[in-house]
Amino acid sequence: MQGVIDTVPHTRLMCQEETMPDYVIRLYKDSDYEAVRDMFSRGINEHTKAAFFHTLSLPHVWALLLAVFLVLLQTTGSYLLPTMAVSLGVAGQWLMNRHVYVTYVSHSLATDMTNIRKYYLQRDGYCFWVAELAGEVVGMVAAIPPDSPTGENQVELKRLSVPAKHRGKGIAKALCSTVIDYARRRGGSAVLLSTSLSQNDASKLYLKLGFRRTTTGYAPFIFAKFIDFRILFYQYDIPVQR
Template identity: 55%
Template sequence: MSEYQIRLYKDSDYQRVREIFSEGIIEHTTKAFQFSFRLPRIWVFFLLTFLLVLQTTGSLVMSTLAVVIGVGLLFLIHRYIYVSYVQYCLEDDMLDIHKYYLQRDGHCFWVAESSGEIAGMVAAVPTHHPGGERQVELKRLSIPRRYRGQGIAKALSRTVIDYARRRGCEEVILETSYPQVDAWRLYEKMGFKRVRTTSAPKLVAKLIGFQILIYRYNLPAHR
């Protein structure tokens, strides 16, 4: 197990932090695709596609090819969702990380460093959820593959919790998605409670079962 330290983000981290963020988001594509592929409505769609093409062409080969193409399109839809999200974030809060997170009240950004390399990242922002004046939102938690399983994600999450406590907040809020199983299992082990599950607003995302999970961590009342 490598040793690491958690510190504030600095400008020299910029390129690597953006890479870790992008890679961490896009890698969810496969798990999300596998989740959607198991949905009964997706199987019904492929079955109807097979039967329709078979009835139209009378060809088993063409019918099978149509289903294969459909599976490929399903994967590309998931890929598009994650890539689009990454592009949006890289042009939004991740465009000027120092200005967005370190020059605004209630915002902060940390990295975990191990042997001179970035071994993880996390951010805190004021939440947009109801009651946001007493909440901090945990965002952008990502750990490169080679550093996983060393407790870094937990330590970074604790950093945000401690930050919220110092600010006198009552709760830490976060959003994740259903395919990110390792992430939400970690949060639940740490004491985060799932308070809501919602579907993504876009119709395509709803059809493929893309779900957003909202978690809350209650901080002990100040005495």
């Protein structure tokens, strides 16, 4: 760990480790590379199912599928073609949702997740932690300066992920608290983050921790509005210390 601090002098008092019950929140090490990238990929892609079922629940999607079925039934007089067309339509909904997550993962793995140490531990205002339990990496989170700075000293929470088998142990909460504490030590005014609409558990956690939803927008994809793929933005205001 001393090697990390010597390499990153600007984080000497800011990027710290924290001990939690049964697990430790510590700085990322190069030996975590494969585990972290795999955890990130699996954690993101698992939301495809929830997003898909959300899309199928939309009235306009049901109306479109029903319209296609009835038109083809009337024109062909057979149930086979309409059924096949609706099945293809449902498959299309799955592929659209999957495309969003797969594209996001591919982009992330090719950018900031390519060289995690260089991107997060050798730049001022950036940091990356993992949760370790019995020698296994069981969680991750990062902190970066916001993409669109408002002039305030804010921190953005990124890359939060905990494998399904380790959820319910307070690890995600501890990782979020680590970022909040990091921002507080830096004199930050707020912690910002974004998540997709389908990540219900994450949204519940953020609200429970004191985050508030600030705005909502559609993902930057042509078909985002059709499948109702929304991004939710949250903010945690750090109390002014007097």
